[in-house]
Amino acid sequence: MQQEIKQILHKLIGDPYIPELRITDIVEILIIAVIVYEIMLWIKNTKAWMLLRGLLMLGLFILVAYVFRMHAILYLARESIGILAFAALVVFQPELRRALEKLGEKNLFSSFYLFDRGRENLRFSDRTREALVDACFSMGSVKTGALIVVERAIHLTEYEMTGIELDCKVSEQVILNIFEHNTPLHDGAVIIRGDRITSATCYLPLSDNMQISKSLGTRHRAALGMSEVSDALILVVSEETGFVSMAMDGQLVRNVTPEYLREKLGQIQNRLSDGKKFTIRKGRQRNEV
Numbered sequence: 001m002q003q004e005i006k007q008i009l010h011k012l013i014g015d016p017y018i019p020e021l022r023i024t025d026i027v028e029i030l031i032i033a034v035i036v037y038e039i040m041l042w043i044k045n046t047k048a049w050m051l052l053r054g055l056l057m058l059g060l061f062i063l064v065a066y067v068f069r070m071h072a073i074l075y076l077a078r079e080s081i082g083i084l085a086f087a088a089l090v091v092f093q094p095e096l097r098r099a100l101e102k103l104g105e106k107n108l109f110s111s112f113y114l115f116d117r118g119r120e121n122l123r124f125s126d127r128t129r130e131a132l133v134d135a136c137f138s139m140g141s142v143k144t145g146a147l148i149v150v151e152r153a154i155h156l157t158e159y160e161m162t163g164i165e166l167d168c169k170v171s172e173q174v175i176l177n178i179f180e181h182n183t184p185l186h187d188g189a190v191i192i193r194g195d196r197i198t199s200a201t202c203y204l205p206l207s208d209n210m211q212i213s214k215s216l217g218t219r220h221r222a223a224l225g226m227s228e229v230s231d232a233l234i235l236v237v238s239e240e241t242g243f244v245s246m247a248m249d250g251q252l253v254r255n256v257t258p259e260y261l262r263e264k265l266g267q268i269q270n271r272l273s274d275g276k277k278f279t280i281r282k283g284r285q286r287n288e289v
């Protein structure tokens with residue numbers, strides 16, 4: 001094949017230099033392409049995108065300084081590169097941590113182990129999934145605000161500790177009871193691990209995403225913030241509108257339908273699916289932030 005390509009090129013443009021291509025070179029190119037693609041996705045989905053734009057502007061400025069031989073500016077740029085790199089590490093520490101955690105979550109070899117199939121692979125039961133969907137839409141219909149975090153691979157112990165410890169089975173009635181106005185547990189978020197509610201009144205980190213709609217308050221900001229620092233799926237019921245929204249992977253999807261929520265919960269129900277490398281993202285539903 002390579003020989004044929006060489007012959008065709010020889011006819012067209014003389015004697016071109018084509019280096020020997022081994023199978024490992026092709027594998028290497030594919031690995032680098034996947035890594036570059038993942039880094040680009042990460043940059044696009046995090047604040048790093050703003051950093052990249054900032055760096056491009058800075059690069060342009062330095063280029064102009066170089067062209068016009070502005071020595072003082074070039075000297076300052078040279079001296080501050082180390083400090084800027086350090087500052088970027090500090091500013092992007094949560095995103096970098098999250099990226100490394102994601103890498104650790106990926107179970108690349110799980111699909112090779114057939115004995116894995118016999119294990120208990122369900123994260124939570126169908127009953128819990130239905131209870132969550134029913135509870136959210138019941139609360140939405142009477143405009144009761146709620147914030148529910150469904151834990152996945154990353155343990156949320158540090159957030160559980162901010163609330164009141166519970167250990168009870170998930171059911172629609174229990175969730176409705178927790179978020180009932182003027183009851184001791186209604187404020188803050190509940191955290192769900194498997195089929196159990198582990199904590200209520202938990203305090204979640206607020207997102208500092210500038211693009212989030214100004215009409216959304218701290219409940220939605222907390223849901224988005226939690227989805228930025230963990231792989232959890234967060235459900236929000238708005239006290240103001242009764243809309244049910246969902247946050248995951250730093251994206252907030254507003255005003256979802258029961259079918260959409262059921263589908264998303266179904267997708268995270270299976271533990272093994274976390275190892276999937278490529279997933280086809282379906283179109284976003286309504287107002288995604």
Ligand SMILES: Nc1ncnc2c1ncn2[C@@H]1O[C@H](COP(=O)(O)OP(=O)(O)OP(=O)(O)O)[C@@H](O)[C@H]1O
Nearest residue numbers: 145187188203204216217218219220222238239240
């Ligand atoms: N950081 C947080 N962690 C957990 N819960 C929070 C946090 N911040 C706010 N909340 C919850 O959100 C409630 C306030 O919601 P607020 O009205 O500010 O938000 P909102 O996004 O406009 O929601 P809604 O549409 O329900 O009004 C608080 O009473 C509290 O229960």
